[in-house]
Amino acid sequence: MGRLFVMDHPLIQHKLTFLRDEQTGPKEFRELLNEIGMLMAYEVTRDLPLRQVEIRTPVKEAKAYVLDGKKLGVVPILRAGLGMVDGVLRLVPHARVGHIGLYRDPKTLEPVEYYCKLPADAQERVLIVVDPMLATGGSASAAIRFIKERGCKSIRMMNLIAAPEGIERVQKEHPDVDIYVAGVDEKLNDHGYIVPGLGDAGDRLFGTK
Ligand code: PRP
Numbered sequence: 001m002g003r004l005f006v007m008d009h010p011l012i013q014h015k016l017t018f019l020r021d022e023q024t025g026p027k028e029f030r031e032l033l034n035e036i037g038m039l040m041a042y043e044v045t046r047d048l049p050l051r052q053v054e055i056r057t058p059v060k061e062a063k064a065y066v067l068d069g070k071k072l073g074v075v076p077i078l079r080a081g082l083g084m085v086d087g088v089l090r091l092v093p094h095a096r097v098g099h100i101g102l103y104r105d106p107k108t109l110e111p112v113e114y115y116c117k118l119p120a121d122a123q124e125r126v127l128i129v130v131d132p133m134l135a136t137g138g139s140a141s142a143a144i145r146f147i148k149e150r151g152c153k154s155i156r157m158m159n160l161i162a163a164p165e166g167i168e169r170v171q172k173e174h175p176d177v178d179i180y181v182a183g184v185d186e187k188l189n190d191h192g193y194i195v196p197g198l199g200d201a202g203d204r205l206f207g208t209k
């Protein structure tokens with residue numbers, strides 16, 4: 001089964017509180033989401049392999065380390081996932097960005113795909129799928145499936161807030177994918193919203209409601 005990492009770093013928890021607050025408007029919401037995205041990326045990349053290199057400092061030769069192996073890709077699930085991309089790129093500026101367009105059918109709550117464009121060498125990259133909300137898990141699970149259908153194997157899921165139902169679904173359908181979240185909430189309500197959650201992430205990010 002994929003591992004679940006809950007990031008309880010005080011800075012992440014502090015920022016998450018303001019993000020949840022209904023008084024927080026789109027400008028602050030965007031800034032906070034990107035800041036948390038950057039802090040989370042620090043943890044998501046913690047186990048990337050290093051290789052030793054020889055360099056020369058102004059003082060003497062030295063052995064030092066650089067990232068080795070696979071390069072990174074960030075794949076936001078549209079729309080709300082876009083809000084986490086800049087934060088991740090601030091930490092790993094050379095990562096390539098793919099996009100997956102999905103929306104939840106409001107009646108069935110099942111994801112409907114409308115767009116998918118991945119980096120040309122996505123199969124050789126470690127892909128971090130980003131989306132603030134993991135509710136029923138339908139969108140995340142479908143996004144991971146689309147990526148796998150295109151030959152990608154190394155995938156990590158990064159969400160801000162998750163419901164237990166969504167975690168269970170992704171772990172069941174994609175046992176090879178680790179999930180990184182900042183908070184696990186109580187439950188889903190009858191409309192598939194996370195309780196207490198933060199409301200509709202896409203609408204709060206883009207000010208569309
Ligand atoms: C939200 C959110 C996730 C999805 C989570 O997107 O950003 O993608 O819902 O729900 P699930 O786990 O039950 O699938 P939404 O469908 O509202 O689209 P939007 O980002 O375009 O607003």
Ligand code: URA
Pocket residue numbers: 080133135192193194195197198199200201202
């Ligand atoms: N999508 C959101 O934006 N919020 C939720 O709580 C659930 C799905």
